[in-house]
Amino acid sequence: MRYGEISIIIHDSGYAVPNMASLPHITVIGACATATHGSGIQNGNLATSISAIEFVNAAGELVTMSRQKDGELFNGAVVSLGGLGVVTKITLDLVPSFKMTQVVYRNLPMRALQDHFVEIMSKGYSVSLFTHWENQNINQVWVKSKVEEGVSTVIEPELFGAKLATQKLHPIEDQSPENTTDQLGEVGEWYERLPHFKMGFKPSAGAELQSEYFVAIEYAYEAMMAIESLHEKITPHLFVSEIRTIKADELWLSPQYKQTTVAFHFTWKQDEEVVMQLLPLIEEKLAPFKPRPHWGKLFTMAPEVIQAQYEKMEDFRQLLRQHDPEGKFRNEFMDKYIFSNEEKSA
């Protein structure tokens, strides 16, 4: 079931999920299994909304686990990368349905983020920065705000030098804004504002490649400048980059495990050979900040480097071995990034 479908059902009953990714086209379980996220310093990734999970393990047994009943082990089962078995049911924490507005500011100088990163990223419930890494400029700042009943919404005309857009925009400026959720401060339901792209319309560029790296929020500006130093190499191959924040959590394989993070996302033009040469350069620049890559996007970091970033990696392996001792649900990706160093660390 996709977020775009489930949103309407739960909204009709007066509820909402706390956050969504940039698009509603993805499935709830596919998103949560990979720790997919939206933005917001106070918002966890989408998997943090799961309070119970039911799956069929490799022996064909139906297993149920919940936050309440299974505590720490449950934290290992939510972001599973599909390795535990086939998830057949999940329970999500819901919040009362809410309304939102969305506005976009244009041309924020990156230097404003040096002293005001948290302040700018807290300007709304969910804030995203879009850049091409040209001229140390953030091309667009998307601010999604909750509308509180009885409180009139104030839309500031400027944000640290960036100007309020007067026309609806696509993050990739030559693409049609018809595909994007409504902006210009128009009030709408949460599921029509939290994602950037509308269900039933093309999300992002369509034909593209993606990568994303997470670092602890305290390194936000330094890490951004480290990437910026590669701008001459990156920009020609990029549709756009997006910078977001995600709150810390306790999920073993979440890139936000015990750390509130800033996320640096790259929507690449579809030239895999070039992109695979650029990723090691970015990863090298980010190395001092101990980056964790998005599980569902492209990266070239060595398995042992990634595994070292996850202190619960061996516990996760044990959980997988318990439910799938012969590796029925393993694939090349799991073998390489989860199990490749098991003997050494076991």
Ligand SMILES: Cc1cc2nc3c(=O)[nH]c(=O)nc-3n(C[C@H](O)[C@H](O)[C@H](O)COP(=O)(O)OP(=O)(O)OC[C@H]3O[C@@H](n4cnc5c(N)ncnc54)[C@H](O)[C@@H]3O)c2cc1C
């Ligand atoms: C245009 C675009 C925009 C994106 N925007 C964002 C974004 O804003 N934020 C972000 O974090 N990511 C984003 N992503 C990445 C995306 O969220 C992930 O790739 C996500 O995993 C996609 O979900 P899916 O429904 O396609 O799942 P799939 O790719 O089908 O599955 C993902 C994982 O879930 C597992 N899985 C699926 N179903 C089950 C099941 N029933 N039981 C057990 N395991 C299962 C699969 O084995 C796999 O490991 C974007 C991707 C695209 C293409």
